[in-house]
Amino acid sequence: MAKVLIIEDEPNMVVGLKDSCEYEGYEVSVARDGKEGLEKASTEKPDIILLDVMLPLMSGLDVCRTLRRRGIETPILMLTARSEETDKVVGLEVGADDYVTKPFSIKELLARIRAHLRRAAKEVVEVENFSFGDVELNFKKYVARKGGNTLDLSPREFEILRYLIRRRGEIVTRDQLLDEVWGYDSNPITRTVDNHIARLRQKIEADPSEPQHIVTVHRLGYRFIE
Numbered sequence: 001m002a003k004v005l006i007i008e009d010e011p012n013m014v015v016g017l018k019d020s021c022e023y024e025g026y027e028v029s030v031a032r033d034g035k036e037g038l039e040k041a042s043t044e045k046p047d048i049i050l051l052d053v054m055l056p057l058m059s060g061l062d063v064c065r066t067l068r069r070r071g072i073e074t075p076i077l078m079l080t081a082r083s084e085e086t087d088k089v090v091g092l093e094v095g096a097d098d099y100v101t102k103p104f105s106i107k108e109l110l111a112r113i114r115a116h117l118r119r120a121a122k123e124v125v126e127v128e129n130f131s132f133g134d135v136e137l138n139f140k141k142y143v144a145r146k147g148g149n150t151l152d153l154s155p156r157e158f159e160i161l162r163y164l165i166r167r168r169g170e171i172v173t174r175d176q177l178l179d180e181v182w183g184y185d186s187n188p189i190t191r192t193v194d195n196h197i198a199r200l201r202q203k204i205e206a207d208p209s210e211p212q213h214i215v216t217v218h219r220l221g222y223r224f225i226e
Contacts, residue, residue, distance in 0.1 A: 001170055002117050003027040005046035007037030007063065008079065009055055013102075017050060020106050021113070025171030025220050034058025041067055041074065048116055050109075052079045053091065061094055068095035075116040079104075107175075114176060130165050132213055132226045135204050137161065146204060156181065157200050164214065164224035173221035197222060 004026045006017050014030055021028045029044055031037035034055040041049055041063070049067075053060040064076055078091040078099040091099055097116055100109055128140045134147045139162050144151035153161075159181045164172055174190040182192070201208040215223050 001025060001027050002047040003029065003044070004113065005029045005031065005037070005040055005044065005049045007031045007034070007041070007049060007055065007060065008052045009033060010052070013052075013079075016106070017109075020110060023220070024110055024113075024173050024176070025217070026113075032056075034060065034063045038063050038066055041072065042070065046074060047120065048075045048077065048113055050077050050079060050113075051096070054081070061090055064091060064096050065094040075120050077109075077112060077116065110175070111179060114179065127162055127165055133204075133206070135213075137165075151203055153200075153203065156196060157203075160196055160200060161204075161224075164222065168224045168226060171217050171220050171223050176221070 004021045006014060006021070006028060008014050008017065008030070009032050014032070018028050018030060029040055029046060031040045035057045037049075037051065037055070037060075038058060040046075051060045051063060055063070060078060064078070067074070067076070075098075076096045078096045079102060080091065080099050081102050098112055100112065128138065130137045130139070135151070136145045137158075138144070139158060142153075142155065142158055144153045144158070160177060163177060163180050174193040177193050178190065197214060198208075201211050201214055205211045205213060213225055215225055217223050
């Protein structure tokens with residue numbers, strides 16, 4: 001499970017960001033001023049930092065600058081006010097990876113978080129072959145077998161499995177699957193994901209009614225277990 005550190009002092013913004021990130025399945029830590037944020041960023045080793053520019057005790061720009069000087073390369077996504085164009089430029093210059101302007105779309109923010117987590121992921125090696133239970137998958141040739149017999153999986157089902165396997169053990173939300181497998185332009189609905197997962201379970205699970213590999217996480221999404 002990826003860990004998000006939110007460094008923000010505005011209470012309503014903290015609640016909204018925290019709830020949205022937790023709904024996505026992330027572990028969330030919060031700091032309400034720059035000094036606390038700097039300490040948590042250094043000691044808790046988050047996977048991504050959401051950093052407000054205007055903070056008590058120490059500005060977001062100084063937090064970012066200090067982290068980069070210490071050699072901490074955690075992705076930093078800065079939160080700026082609409083009128084603070086200079087802060088956007090300076091933020092990128094001192095080492096921020098991206099910024100969003102308040103007020104922002106939560107959906108866009110979450111998409112950016114996912115994009116930065118993907119880029120920062122250690123597991124950049126492409127999954128080509130994978131086996132679990134009595135299922136064997138070759139993602140390069142799009143060949144699947146179960147118990148030695150050929151499995152008829154669609155390209156979309158292969159891509160769903162590939163994404164789940166890359167993040168095995170983690171919670172994967174329906175929106176993540178829609179973004180990564182279907183893409184932004186196709187505008188499918190989350191029910192589409194559930195239908196595909198149901199068909200996949202019929203093909204790969206010993207008992208689709210009691211799945212052991214593609215497990216539902218109530219109200220969040222799915223988790224792949226080997």
